[in-house]
Amino acid sequence: MPSDERQRIDKWLFFARVVKSRSLAAKLAQAGRVRVNRSKIDQASHAVRPGDVLTITLDRRILVYRVLAPGSRRGPAEEARLLYDDLTPPAPPPGEPSALPPFRKPGSGRPTKKERRALENWRGEG
Incomplete structure (x- = not known):
């Protein structure tokens, strides 16, 4: 070329x-x-x-x-x-967990109850 x-x-x-x-x-x-x-x-x-x-x-x-x-x-x-x-793969349909974990800033302390639930849902534990 x-x-x-x-x-x-x-x-x-x-x-x-x-x-x-x-x-x-x-x-x-x-x-x-x-x-x-x-x-x-x-x-x-x-x-x-x-x-x-x-x-x-x-x-x-x-x-x-x-x-x-x-x-x-x-x-x-x-x-x-x-x-x-x-060539981007299609986004997962709503309701399915995404490939990326919920985002939290480093050093922001313990997760709130809402953030903990979102993390458990993403992992499939909740």
Whole structure:
């Protein structure tokens, strides 16, 4: 593939409308929350090319995208969807426990009764 088919990961995430700004895309990559072909990256300058599979961890979602093309600009959402193929597994139906445990800040003390019940329901104990 020609070298012009490669693009920096922060630019691609911005053009594909995964995040709102390029600086947020750079922070996401530097925090190690982006994997390229199952390899964790820590540089915003990492190059991606068509065919690469990206696993992106956002707040409570995990996105899996296959890169189809490099972006040339941050256009409308319809144009951004042409840059990737969404491989994200479907969300579990309501009522089923999610794959992610209930979130609690470290050092926030003992769980409340409501938080304890949510954790037990997630584990299938309650």
